[in-house]
Amino acid sequence: LDYRLCGKLLNDKHSLTTENGPFCPPLGMESHRIENDQLLTSSVYQHRYGSHRARLNIQASGDEDDMNGGSWCANPEEKVHWIELDARTLTEFTGVITQGRDDPLESDYVSSYYVAFSNDSREWTVLHDGYAEWLFFGNSDKNTPVLSQFMEPVVARYIRILPQSWNGTMCMRMEVLGCPVPDPLSQYHSRNEVTHRDDLDYTHHNYLDMEKLMKSISDECPNITRFYSLGKSFKGLEIYAMEITDNPGMHETGEPEFRYTAGYHGNEALGRELLLMLMQYLCREYKDGNPRVRHLVDETRIYLVPSVNPDGHMKAFEKGSELGSWTLGHWTEDGHDIFQNFPDLNNILWDAEDKGMVPKLISNHHVPIPEGILSSNGSVAVETLALISWMESHPFVLGANLQGGERLVAYPFDMREPEEEIRVIEDQSMFRWLAISYASTHHTMTQTYQGGCHTDDPTGGMGIVNRAKWKPIPGSMNDFSYLRTNCFELSIFLGCDKFPHQSELLREWEHNKEALLTFMAQVHRGIKGVVRDKEGNPISNATVSVEGVNHDIRTGESGDYWRLLNPGEYRVTARAEGYSPFTRLCVVGFDPGATLCNFDLNKSNWDRIKQIMICITPPKRSRKERRRNFYSRSSIVAAAMS
Ligand SMILES: *[C@@H]1O[C@H](CO)[C@@H](O)[C@H](O)[C@H]1NC(C)=O
Numbered sequence: 274l275d276y277r278l279c280g281k282l283l284n285d286k287h288s289l290t291t292e293n294g295p296f297c298p299p300l301g302m303e304s305h306r307i308e309n310d311q312l313l314t315s316s317v318y319q320h321r322y323g324s325h326r327a328r329l330n331i332q333a334s335g336d337e338d339d340m341n342g343g344s345w346c347a348n349p350e351e352k353v354h355w356i357e358l359d360a361r362t363l364t365e366f367t368g369v370i371t372q373g374r375d376d377p378l379e380s381d382y383v384s385s386y387y388v389a390f391s392n393d394s395r396e397w398t399v400l401h402d403g404y405a406e407w408l409f410f411g412n413s414d415k416n417t418p419v420l421s422q423f424m425e426p427v428v429a430r431y432i433r434i435l436p437q438s439w440n441g442t443m444c445m446r447m448e449v450l451g452c453p454v455p456d457p458l459s460q461y462h463s464r465n466e467v468t469h470r471d472d473l474d475y476t477h478h479n480y481l482d483m484e485k486l487m488k489s490i491s492d493e494c495p496n497i498t499r500f501y502s503l504g505k506s507f508k509g510l511e512i513y514a515m516e517i518t519d520n521p522g523m524h525e526t527g528e529p530e531f532r533y534t535a536g537y538h539g540n541e542a543l544g545r546e547l548l549l550m551l552m553q554y555l556c557r558e559y560k561d562g563n564p565r566v567r568h569l570v571d572e573t574r575i576y577l578v579p580s581v582n583p584d585g586h587m588k589a590f591e592k593g594s595e596l597g598s599w600t601l602g603h604w605t606e607d608g609h610d611i612f613q614n615f616p617d618l619n620n621i622l623w624d625a626e627d628k629g630m631v632p633k634l635i636s637n638h639h640v641p642i643p644e645g646i647l648s649s650n651g652s653v654a655v656e657t658l659a660l661i662s663w664m665e666s667h668p669f670v671l672g673a674n675l676q677g678g679e680r681l682v683a684y685p686f687d688m689r690e691p692e693e694e695i696r697v698i699e700d701q702s703m704f705r706w707l708a709i710s711y712a713s714t715h716h717t718m719t720q721t722y723q724g725g726c727h728t729d730d731p732t733g734g735m736g737i738v739n740r741a742k743w744k745p746i747p748g749s750m751n752d753f754s755y756l757r758t759n760c761f762e763l764s765i766f767l768g769c770d771k772f773p774h775q776s777e778l779l780r781e782w783e784h785n786k787e788a789l790l791t792f793m794a795q796v797h798r799g800i801k802g803v804v805r806d807k808e809g810n811p812i813s814n815a816t817v818s819v820e821g822v823n824h825d826i827r828t829g830e831s832g833d834y835w836r837l838l839n840p841g842e843y844r845v846t847a848r849a850e851g852y853s854p855f856t857r858l859c860v861v862g863f864d865p866g867a868t869l870c871n872f873d874l875n876k877s878n879w880d881r882i883k884q885i886m887i888c889i890t891p892p893k894r895s896r897k898e899r900r901r902n903f904y905s906r907s908s909i910v911a912a913a914m915s
C-alpha cells in the first residue's frame with residue numbers, strides 16, 4: 274500500500290462508497306461524535322491516560338496534575354492490552370488510524386497490533402490475513418497518524434485493537450473508519466423523511482478547485498460579487514477574496530463592511546469550506562429572492578476570504594483529512610503563525626494607560642504601529658502584511674476568523690501580560706454578545722456535556738471564552754484589529770476535528786449556517802450615521818466617542834461611522850479638528866437595525882479666529898504696526914467668540 278495515496282483517497286468523494294468501497298469515513302474519535310462511554314480499555318496507567326484520551330490528535334495539557342494526558346496508556350504491570358470501541362450499531366469496518374502519545378519529552382507509541390471484532394463483546398474474532406492472525410504495523414513516531422486498511426470490510430458492532438509491540442510506555446491515540454450497515458427498518462423511515470438540504474458543493478477544494486469554484490460563483494452572480502486577490506502568499510499563491518454586496522467594488526455611504534476570514538492555519542480546513550459554501554448560498558438565495566439574504570446583501574458589504582494561508586493548506590491537503598497530524602500546514606511556508614503575527618499594540622496602549630495618558634495624550638484607538646516593525650526583515654509574514662493593508666483600507670465594522678481544534682467562540686483581549694491581571698476590553702459586553710450570537714445559534718456549540726476537545730469545557734457551558742483567560746497569545750489579529758482599526762474581530766473555533774472528512778461537510782454546514790448568518794447581521798447593531806459640516810460636506814477622520822466606553826472610533830472617507838453597542842441610552846460626542854465638538858443622546862433599542870445618529874458640526878470659533886488672524890496679519894510688520902493692529906484684532910476676536 275502506498276501511503277501517499279491514502280490522503281487522496283480520504284479526500285476523494287468517490288472513495289466514499291458504503292458498498293464495499295475502499296474506505297469508510299471516520300466514526301468520530303477525533304470529532305467526539307464517538308462518546309467516552311463507547312470506549313473501553315484493558316487497563317489504564319493513570320486516570321490521566323484513560324480511554325477517553327485515546328482520540329486521534331487529542332492534546333495533552335501542560336499541567337501534570339490534571340486529567341488531560343496526551344493519549345490512552347495501559348498499565349505496564351498487565352500482560353494483555355486492548356482498547357475497544359462499541360459502534361452501537363452493526364458497522365462495516367474498513368480500517369484504523371493509530372498515533373502515539375502527545376508529549377513534549379517521551380516517545381511512546383504502538384508499533385504493531387492485532388485487530389479483533391465482535392457482535393456481543395464476549396466472543397472475539399481476530400482478523401486473519403489468510404494464513405495467520407494479521408499483525409498490523411503501527412507507528413514509528415509519536416505524532417504521525419498511520420492508516421491501516423483491511424483487505425475487505427468487516428461487519429460487526431465492536432472493534433478491538435490489541436497492541437503487540439511498542440516503544441516506551443504502551444500508549445496510543447486512534448480513529449476508526451466505518452460505515453453503519455443500513456438497518457432495513459430505519460431505512461424505511463428515512464426514505465419517507467422529507468429533508469431539505471441546500472444545493473451546495475460539499476467537497477474539499479484544493480487551491481485550483483477553490484479558484485475555479487470562486488470564479489464560477491462570480492460568473493453566476495456577477496451583479497453582487499467581485500472576485501479578487503488580497504495579495505500573494507510566500508510561495509506565490511493568491512489570497513483570494515469574494516466581495517458580496519449589491520454594488521460590488523465601491524463603498525456606499527452608510528453601508529457597513531463585514532468580513533469572514535479562514536485558513537490562517539492551513540490545516541484548519543473546515544472554515545475554508547464553510548466560506549466557500551456560504552458564497553454559493555448567498556449567490557443562489559439572492560437570485561431566488563430569499564428576503565433575509567437580499568436584505569443582508571443589499572445593506573452590507575460582505576467579504577469572504579476562505580484561505581489566508583494557501584501554502585499551509587496545500588501541505589495539509591496532500592496528506593488528506595485524517596493523516597496530516599495536528600500541525601502539518603499550521604504555519605506559513607516560512608514558518609509564521611499568521612493569526613499571531615500582528616504588531617503588538619496592547620503593550621503600547623497599556624503602558625500609556627498605566628501612566629494616565631489615555632485618552633488625553635494618547636488616543637484610546639487607532640494606536641500607531643511602531644516604526645520599522647512592518648519592514649523589519651521577515652518578522653511579519655507577507656500574508657500578514659497583505660491582511661494589514663486590507664484591514665486598514667476598508668471601514669470594516671465587524672469580522673470573525675474561523676479556526677479549528679476547539680468548539681467555542683473566543684473574544685479579545687487575546688493577550689495578557691505574564692504575572693499581571695487580565696485586562697478587560699472596553700467593549701466587553703458587546704464582545705460577549707457577539708460571541709453568544711454565534712455560539713447559541715450553532716447547533717452543537719453549547720452542548721457542553723461532551724466537555725471541551727482536549728480538556729474540560731473551558732467555557733462553563735456558554736460556548737464562549739475570553740482568549741486571555743483561556744490561552745493567551747500576543748500579537749493576535751483580534752487585538753490588532755480592535756486597537757488599530759474600527760473593526761471588532763472574534764475567533765470562531767468550529768470543532769475538534771480541524772480537517773473533517775468530506776462526508777462531514779454537509780452536517781457541518783447545517784450546524785453552522787444559521788450562526789454564520791446571525792453573526793453577520795450583528796453588524797447592524799448599535800448606532801451609525803454621518804458626521805458633516807454645516808454645508809453638508811462629510812468630515813472624514815472625525816472621532817466618535819461614547820460616554821463611559823474608553824474606546825473611540827473614527828469616521829471613514831465619506832464621513833460615515835458605525836458604533837456597535839448593546840441596547841441602552843448613550844451620550845455620544847463627535848469631534849473633528851477645526852470644529853466644535855457636539856454631544857447628543859442616541860438610543861439603541863432591541864429591534865434589529867442600527868439607530869441613525871448624525872452629527873452636523875459647526876466650525877469651531879478657535880478655527881475662525883485663526884483664519885481671521887491670518888487674514889488680518891500682514892506677513893511682515895514693524896513693531897509700531899503690530900501695536901496699532903492689536904486693538905482692532907482683539908475686537909474681532911471678541912466678536913467671533915460671542
Ligand atoms: C456480526 O453479525 C453480522 C450480522 O448478523 C454478521 O454478518 C457478522 O459476521 C457478525 N460479525 C462477527 C464478528 O461475528
Ligand SMILES: *[C@@H]1O[C@H](CO)[C@@H](O)[C@H](O)[C@H]1NC(C)=O
Pocket residue numbers: 379380381413414440441
Ligand atoms: C523510544 O523511546 C525511548 C524512550 O522514551 C526514546 O529515547 C527513543 O528515542 C524512542 N525511539 C524512537 C525511535 O522514537
Ligand SMILES: *[C@@H]1O[C@H](CO)[C@@H](O)[C@H](O)[C@H]1NC(C)=O
Pocket residue numbers: 493494495496
Ligand atoms: C444584473 O443586473 C441587470 C441590471 O439590473 C439585470 O438586467 C440582470 O438581469 C442582472 N443579472 C443577474 C445575473 O442577476
Ligand SMILES: *[C@@H]1O[C@H](CO)[C@@H](O)[C@H](O)[C@H]1NC(C)=O
Pocket residue numbers: 648649650
Ligand atoms: C535587514 O536585513 C539587512 C540585510 O539583509 C540588514 O542590513 C538590516 O540591518 C536588517 N534590518 C533589520 C531591522 O533587522
Ligand SMILES: *[C@@H]1O[C@H](CO)[C@@H](O)[C@H](O)[C@H]1NC(C)=O
Pocket residue numbers: 814816
Ligand atoms: C486623523 O485625526 C487624528 C487626530 O484625531 C490625527 O492624529 C491623524 O493624523 C488624522 N489622520 C488623517 C489621515 O488625517
Ligand SMILES: *[C@@H]1O[C@H](CO)[C@@H](O)[C@H](O)[C@H]1NC(C)=O
Pocket residue numbers: 853855873874875
Ligand atoms: C451651530 O451653530 C448654530 C448657531 O450658529 C447653533 O444654533 C447650533 O446649535 C450649533 N450646532 C452645533 C452642533 O453646535
